[in-house]
Amino acid sequence: MIYDVIIIGAGVTGCCIARTLSKYDLNICVLEKEAEIASGATKANSGVVHAGYAAQREYTKRHLCIKGNKLYSQAAEELNFPFKRIGSFVVALEDEQIKGLEEERKKGAEDGIPGLELILDKKRIHEMEPNLTEDVVGVLHASTAGLVSPYELTFALADNAATNGVKFFRNQEVVKIKHQDYIFTVRTYQGEFQTRNLINAAGLYASRISRMLGLDYFRLMPRKGEYILFDRNAIQLNKILFPTPTKISKGILVCPTLHGNTFAGPNAQNLNDPEDLSTTTAGLKEILEGGRKLVPNLPLRSAIRNFAGLRAVPDTYDFIIDNTDIYGFINVAGILSPGLTATFAIADKIVEFLELLGVQLTLKEDYNPNRPKPERFKDFKRQELDKKIQEDPRWGRIICRCETIPEKEIVDAIHAPVGSTTVDGIKFRCRPGMGRCQGGFCRPRVIEILSRELNIPYEDITKRGEDTNILVGKTKDLALKNLSRGVDTD
Ligand SMILES: Cc1cc2nc3c(=O)[nH]c(=O)nc-3n(C[C@H](O)[C@H](O)[C@H](O)COP(=O)(O)OP(=O)(O)OC[C@H]3O[C@@H](n4cnc5c(N)ncnc54)[C@H](O)[C@@H]3O)c2cc1C
Structure with a gap:
């Protein structure tokens, strides 16, 4: 089958584009290299829906952020993801x-930020x-700034897109692309x-994907941001x-979350390694x-x-959103902050x-923009x-x-329509393991449920x-194996 549209990457950007396009009569699929969606930058960020005054006027990201912020209210109503406009202080x-x-206030007001x-x-x-702090001398208050749970937003987008016919393929890392006779063959x-x-x-691999088609016109640098989450x-x-x-950087913020925690962060550290998610003592001190x-x-x-x-x-330093010289190939790259805020405007x-x-x-005709609110014990x-x-x-x-x-x-x-298959996927979808004990009690039971529901062995x-x-096998089997090899298991 030849799709009308393939989207590479199931972060918030890919999933929001998928959901927006799912209202049209098109065959669409999303290819994601990880086992779960929302595994890249979308999983670990501040979750702030910015008002939009922060970036300079010449940047596309400023204008898409201002527009994107306004699109959140309707989207949250349709998709039932957690979102609250609590306002921010600079x-x-x-x-x-x-x-x-x-100056920021004046320019922001001129650009239509209420x-x-x-x-x-x-x-x-x-x-x-x-x-x-008592040391404050003044603040810029932005009443339209808000909080969103970035991965819950992304699950909502993906589930709604899937309900409207988009296919999601996970564990599919794109390694090669050929373009011939107006058809892309994605390997x-x-x-x-x-x-x-x-x-x-x-996300961070977008320049690699672009180079697979010979388009080598931008570089992406991984910049790490560490956080501390409080109880x-x-x-x-x-x-x-x-x-x-x-x-x-916007600097180190202190921020509530929609689930009642508080966090401080992120710092900003330029790296070469796009996989380095380590936290450091120096970073946490900073x-x-x-x-x-x-x-x-x-x-x-705490x-x-x-x-x-x-x-x-x-x-x-700006979003790269290009209808490229290769007919039908669109780059949506360098989606740094405020990419989460701008997502509906990008789509x-x-x-x-x-x-x-x-x-x-x-x-x-049968497009359904609504996703039912997931039922939660704590809401009853x-x-x-x-x-x-x-x-x-x-x-x-x-x-x-x-x-x-x-x-x-x-x-x-x-x-769920794009249901979770891993322990982390479950943790991000409905929070077991997010609390004070960080999964010490519930993890074995989550594994048990995953194994039963997906009909696959524990290990x-x-x-x-x-x-x-997480598990290498049953203790009994290991003991028997060791016994047959003459290893003392006591
Ligand atoms: C520390 C930090 C704080 C931030 N705070 C905010 C904030 O408060 N507000 C805000 O608006 N924005 C914020 N952002 C920005 C926001 O997180 C990003 O703009 C957004 O998450 C980008 O989403 P994405 O889908 O483009 O990228 P990603 O979430 O990285 O998704 C890209 C996906 O592509 C997949 N992929 C990569 N290569 C391949 C391949 N070869 N084949 C298949 N799949 C592939 C990846 O696995 C990944 O799932 C912050 C970002 C960071 C890192």
């Missing part, structure tokens, strides 16, 4: 920084955010796919808190020091996890590109819960105690795909 700690904030306000009244600032380790139009949304209730912030930015400039009482003993994400920083741009290419975009009132448990006892079997996740939510995550269940096996 915090000035010195009088000289105020002038810069006022709700920007420079606040110099310290009493009012502390009423709005009591945790903020992966597992097979071959053909398409008339090819969209490259491969729920360790501290309760009302606002997303940014320092006044530096040239290369984050803590940076975070405490804004929130002095950040409680280190830290439950450190993690890192990798930005794909292009040499132009709309791809529709414009396909129109320019003459692709027939006929609306499907006591009486509803009793009824649920009576109807299906799996609602009453709590697998993750820290996050109160019952078996039913895990089973639903496995059988084939992985943490996040190939070469990340």
